[in-house]
Amino acid sequence: MKIALVGYGKMGREIEKIALSRGHEIVSIIDVDNEADFDSEAFKSAAVAIEFTSPHSALNNFRRCFAAGVPVVAGTTGWLEHLDEVKQACEKDGKTFFYASNFSLGVNIFFALNKYLAKIMNQYPDYEVKMEEVHHIHKLDAPSGTAITLAEGVLENIARKNSWKLETAESDSDLPIHCIRRGEVPGIHEIIYESEVDTISIKHDAKSRKGFALGAVVAAEFTAGKKGLLGMDDMLKF
Template sequence: MKIALLGYGKMGKAIEAETLKRGHTIFLRIDSEEEWKTKENLLSQADVAIEFSMPDMAVANIHKCFSCNTSVVVGTTGWEKEFDTIKKECLDGDNSMFVASNFSIGMNVFFEVNKKLAQLMNRFGEFDVSIEELHHKHKLDAPSGTAKVLADQIIKEIERKNKWVSGKGSSADELNIFSKREAEAPGTHLVSYLSEMEKIEIVHTAFDRRVFAKGAVMAAEWLQGKQGFFGMGDFLFD
């Protein structure tokens, strides 16, 4: 495959290494508005674009992929307000797009465990549930996109929770998400159910960003020849 990298920070470089390791070619790198001006006309020649840029750049980059009919894998988070609009544009325009807040295989298994645990805990009102997430200091969005997915899954299954809040909420129907940013800390997500007498915790820790890079390249491989709007659930479990 000829891959275009949209965003060339730490994740972009990790994806580049994984791409070459798996026998593919980095056809194009774009990491700034200036580079878009000189390279946008080349995007249509790529087999797929992998988008790991910044929250305020992601939507524009996706639109550019749609415009030139290039499949795109998106890992940037922080643009959730545009999600439904982008999904509709993808499907209406017969485009090809793969979106995930987390490309780790382990994390996506964790999502399934989280849903099942929430279903089981719905009947036990004495347990209060919360989420903690820890990332390196360079991560801009908080809570993380992964934490938001976990929270939405829990809210769907637990009737006593109606919305999530960042930090300590003031109402019993709020699901608290606590975010920390520390140095080069590995990405960690912890879901906790606490009662007066016991606690249940599930946790996932990613020790190396290569796990996300590998998942993103595998998603790009899987997306070839497909049309539509996809996620990790389609790739791993369908």
């Protein structure tokens, strides 16, 4: 399959290696110095573009992929305030867009476990819940996209919690998320339930970026030839 890469940083390079090892062809690589290549025939020939750039540039990149008629698999986090525009492009203009706050299979298993645990904990108000996430010092957004998805899984299932808050809870109905930026950590997420008598916690610790990159390439294989707004739930069907 012909794949275009938008963003050739840590993730773009890891995705290139995995895509080649799975027999795909990289027809175009776009980064800050060659944005004109969105209009190139090579870019337009791609079956899918995989986008891992930065929160500020993501939306414009999606628009340029849509204009070139190339479906997008998006991994960039921190742009979700623009989700409605992307949804509209899919629903009204027939564009194709796959987004995951985290492409790793392990994290998506963890998302399901988080929801299941939250459903149980809904019945036990003696437990207070909080989250901790740790990432490398280069990360631009906080909390991480993965932490936001985990928080949504808790809020959907625990009636006594209504919203997440960065760092400190302002009321009993808040879920606090503590963000730590340290060294080159690829990503650690922990959800902690604490009562007077004990602590229950579940934790995902990524050993490298390989799991994210593999998931993004598998998502690109899934997305090619499909229409609409897609996500990990459509692909994994747990």
